[in-house]
Amino acid sequence: MPFEADLAHALDRTTGSLEPDLTALVSGAVQRGRSRRRRRGAGVLAAGVGVCAVIAAGGAVIPGVLAGTHSAGSDMEPVALAMPRSAITGTQMVRALEQTLPGGRFSQVTGQSNNPSDPSNGKVANGELVVDDGHGAAFVGVSAVRLKLPLRDGDGLSCEQTPARAKGDTCTLSELPNSAAIPGGAVVMSERNAAEHPVRADTARRWTVTVTLKSTGAQLQMVQWNSTGGGSGSDTPKPTRAAPPLSEQQAVAALTGAAWAPILGAVG
Secondary structure (H helix, E strand, O other): OHHHHHHHHHHHHHHHHOOHHHHHHHHHHHHHHHHHHHHHOOOOOOOOOOOEEOOOHHHOOOOOOOOOOOOOOOOOOOOOEEOOOOOOOHHHHHHHHHHHOOOOEEEEEEEEOOOOOOOOOOOOEEEEEEEEOOOOEEEEEEEEEEEOOOOOOOOOOOHHHOOOOOOOOEEEEEEEOOOOOOOOOEEEEEEEEEOOOOOOOOOOEEEEEEEEEOOOOEEEEEEEEOOOOOOOHHHOOOOOOOOOOOOHHHHHHHHOOOOOHHHHHHHO
């Protein structure tokens, strides 16, 4: 279900920032969350016009995209989250998400606020819903976090960090150039994963785009299913459509556009 999928994903994104004693307390839950994420074939979308695309072949880290990235085969560090600059409400996340999908009919709408005053929690804001745009109902969610600088390998920064990909699953990295809207440029990670393997005719798929601003560490991640929610294998709802509501180019344009600019500014 979407809530369980988001919980597992939130655990993945936040564990690296917990203090050692809290990490010990939740390590079992995190491992279960990561296992669910691997079984789901979790994905996390890539670039359109104006993007200086650099493809990561075979899941290798792109040389030069990030200062301080690890080479292939080296030990990976957990994602280190920084506190967002200001509070973001679940209502703001939902409003931006609805603006991203104009003309759709929305259901199962939920939002989560962050809490910058809480050093051990409250680093993630998200919004999620099921949208019907006339082509079939689909789950769409966006989360917002801030990564510590300098950026290193981590969630949304390296295809090497993702779960092992099965045949047909993909992961690519690209860069957005420096611009007035994106000072310092951004790293874009795009994945497509099937909910189960071997893939069948009725297997749902997940598309995920992660945009990370290199100057501030602000990161937005959009998850889209071609079904009404996430899950694991046969637990995933069956597909309602062939493609997600937004293409890769549309997703990147949306996350770097006017609707999400206030969120990126508040995060980083």
